[in-house]
Amino acid sequence: MDRQAKIREIIRTVSKQEVNIESEASLFDSGLLDSFALPELVTVLEQAFGISIPDSDLDPRKFNSVSSIDRYLETRG
Amino acid sequence: MPFLRAFGAYLPSRAVSNTEIAALTGVEPEWIRMASGIEERRFAAEEETVADLGRHAAAECLERAAVPPASVGMVLMASGTAARRFPGPAVSVAQRLGISGAPAIDLPIPSAGSLFGLALAAHVVPVYRNVLVIGADIMSRVAPRERNNPGTAVLFGDGAGACLVSASAGVAEIRDSLIYSDGAFSEDLRLEFECPLEMNGRAVILQASRKLPRTISDLLGRNQLAAANVDAFLLHQANQNLLDQVARALGVPSLRFFSNLRMYGNTSAASLLIAAAEWSQSQGFRQGVPVVFAAFGAGFNWGALLVVGCGQ
Numbered sequence: 001m002d003r004q005a006k007i008r009e010i011i012r013t014v015s016k017q018e019v020n021i022e023s024e025a026s027l028f029d030s031g032l033l034d035s036f037a038l039p040e041l042v043t044v045l046e047q048a049f050g051i052s053i054p055d056s057d058l059d060p061r062k063f064n065s066v067s068s069i070d071r072y073l074e075t076r077g
Numbered sequence: 078m079p080f081l082r083a084f085g086a087y088l089p090s091r092a093v094s095n096t097e098i099a100a101l102t103g104v105e106p107e108w109i110r111m112a113s114g115i116e117e118r119r120f121a122a123e124e125e126t127v128a129d130l131g132r133h134a135a136a137e138c139l140e141r142a143a144v145p146p147a148s149v150g151m152v153l154m155a156s157g158t159a160a161r162r163f164p165g166p167a168v169s170v171a172q173r174l175g176i177s178g179a180p181a182i183d184l185p186i187p188s189a190g191s192l193f194g195l196a197l198a199a200h201v202v203p204v205y206r207n208v209l210v211i212g213a214d215i216m217s218r219v220a221p222r223e224r225n226n227p228g229t230a231v232l233f234g235d236g237a238g239a240c241l242v243s244a245s246a247g248v249a250e251i252r253d254s255l256i257y258s259d260g261a262f263s264e265d266l267r268l269e270f271e272c273p274l275e276m277n278g279r280a281v282i283l284q285a286s287r288k289l290p291r292t293i294s295d296l297l298g299r300n301q302l303a304a305a306n307v308d309a310f311l312l313h314q315a316n317q318n319l320l321d322q323v324a325r326a327l328g329v330p331s332l333r334f335f336s337n338l339r340m341y342g343n344t345s346a347a348s349l350l351i352a353a354a355e356w357s358q359s360q361g362f363r364q365g366v367p368v369v370f371a372a373f374g375a376g377f378n379w380g381a382l383l384v385v386g387c388g389q
Contacts, residue, residue, distance in 0.1 A: 028279070035279045036318045039286035055287060056261060060279035 007069050010048055014041045023067040028060075038063060045069070051076050079199035080247025081362075081384055082207075084354035085138030085239040087130050088341060089121040093217075095231070102227040109231045114317025118234025118342030120217040127156050128169035130237035131213035134350070135170055138209070138239035146174045149241075150205030152181040153198055155190025155212040155346040157268060157375065158219055159183065170211060179205070187214060187268075188313050188374020189256075190346040191238065195370065195382055196254035198242035206244045212346035213237035221273035229276045232316065234342035238350020249362045249384040255296050256380035257288075266375040285319055285373040289381075290326035293371055296381045306367055308386070310334045311356055313372035314341065314348035323371075345374070362386030 008019045015032045027033040033041060041063060046053055051073075062072040094117045095106035110116055121130060131154060139146060154167035165183030184190045191212030198208035216233035242251070262284060265277035289312070297303060304327040312320055317338050324331040335356045344351060349372050362368060363386045373379035 035282045036286075036322060038279055038283050039322065042283065042287075055259070055284065058280075058283050058287060059262075060277070060283055 003073060004066055004070050006048065007066050010044050011041065011066070014044055019066070023070075024065050026064050027066075028064065045073075049073060049076070078244070079202045079251040080243050080245070080387065081249045081251065082144065082241040082243040082247035083138050083142035084350060084357050085134045085136065085141060086351040086354035087133035087137065087237045088351070089119045089125060089130070089235050091120045091122065092117045093120050093234070098231050101222050102230045104227040104231065112228070112318070113232055113342070114336070114338045115232065115342045116339045119236060121215045121235040125215070126160050126166070127158055127213045127215055128166035128173070130215065130235065130347070131156070131166055131170045131211045131239070132173045134213065134237035134239040134347075135174055135209055135211050138241050139174070142241045142243070144207055144241060144243070146176045149176045149207050149209045150179050151198075151201060151208045152176060152179060153184060153194040153208060153210050154181065155184040155186050155194050156214050157185060157187025157190065157345055158214045158216060159185065166213065167211075176209070186374070186376065186378055187345040188315065189372035189376070189378040189380060190374075191349040192313070192370055192372040192380050192382060193256055193378065195240060195242065195251070196256045196380060199251040199254060202242050202244045208242045209239065210242060210350070211237065211239045212348075212350050214345035214347050216274070216343070216345050219268055219274045228278050229274060232343045234344050236341060236344035236347040236351050238347045238354055240350050240353065247387060248357065249368065249386050252383045252385055253296060253300055254380060254382040255292055256378070257292070258376050258378045260376065262377050263375075266377070282316070282319060284377055285315070285379070286322050286326070288377070288379050289323045289371055289373050292379060292381045293323075293327060293369055296369070296383050300383055302367055302383075304329045307333070307369050308363060308366040309356060309360065309368050311349065311352050311368065311370045313374060314338045314352055315343050315373070
């Protein structure tokens with residue numbers, strides 16, 4: 001499974017909704033996530049990708065879309 | 078040793094329902110309740126000031142403590158909505174209470190300001206003996222009312238809380254505290270001069286959801302305690318969903334997190350001390366049992382305070 005597919009699967013698990021949106025579309029504006037689901041999304045991403053996301057990286061813009069999450073994870077190697 | 082001696086609170090009389098706020102902001106009343114747990118909030122009267130609110134809460138606190146104003150050695154007053162740049166409300170409250178000569182220091186820190194005040198009071202109380210900590214905010218005058226920003230507009234209310242920290246005796250002993258600041262996200266929650274409050278709710282919730290449980294766990298851990306040992310968690314009343322999230326992260330039932338959000342909304346610097354005043358009146362400290370205070374807000378500033386009941 002490529003990374004974007006894995007991200008979509010994680011978003012589906014957290015949001016309990018199918019993720020049928022463009023990669024650049026906002027997860028919040030689309031109604032998939034709200035502010036209170038975001039911390040859970042970050043936690044699940046950490047677990048799934050085996051990383052620890054520091055507080056300095058906890059900028060909602062980094063987690064706004066499938067693409068932005070993908071780009072952030074790319075920076076984490 | 079520092080002790081919490083007594084608390085006081087003041088809420089303006091005008092209750093503002095979700096129906097009234099919904100009409101201003103273009104959302105459904107039920108949406109407000111679901112998004113925040115808030116059903117109504119109090120708004121200060123037009124002529125009331127932050128100092129007025131603070132004075133009411135402080136007077137009740139001193140009366141409950143049975144400590145005369147002349148015995149107060151220092152005033153620390155937290156507010157993010159002071160009416161003028163200087164002097165701040167601390168000196169006005171002190172003067173109106175009859176506290177003369179004691180240093181009256183403003184902490185222009187909303188939300189977490191009262192927690193910072195308590196933590197600082199614990200350190201200076203050996204010298205100043207009785208430190209009066211006050212938190213007061215009139216958020217109704219700075220919260221936006223635009224229909225394009227309902228998520229911020231619906232949250233806030235007005236109020237004041239107070240706590241007397243004493244060197245000699247009290248209802249609970251302050252055992253430890255942790256306070257932190259990080260200006261990296263200062264733009265995400267700010268109030269510029271002559272402008273409405275600006276809040277990036279997602280950033281605030283994301284940071285608070287991580288920092289609050291971690292700070293509470295660190296504080297408990299270094300005192301050889303676990304969250305399960307704590308009688309009550311008294312937090313800045315920001316949002317019911319956030320309180321529930323912190324409770325889940327710590328693995329304790331939400332019921333152990335005192336909440337009055339339904340009645341008052343988020344009263345910023347006042348909320349922690351209003352919550353403490355109400356909780357101590359309705360339940361109270363039990364001898365030897367820990368209680369945790371915690372807050373997070375603009376700055377970002379955040380922290381936690383551990384107290385243990387004296388059973389008085």
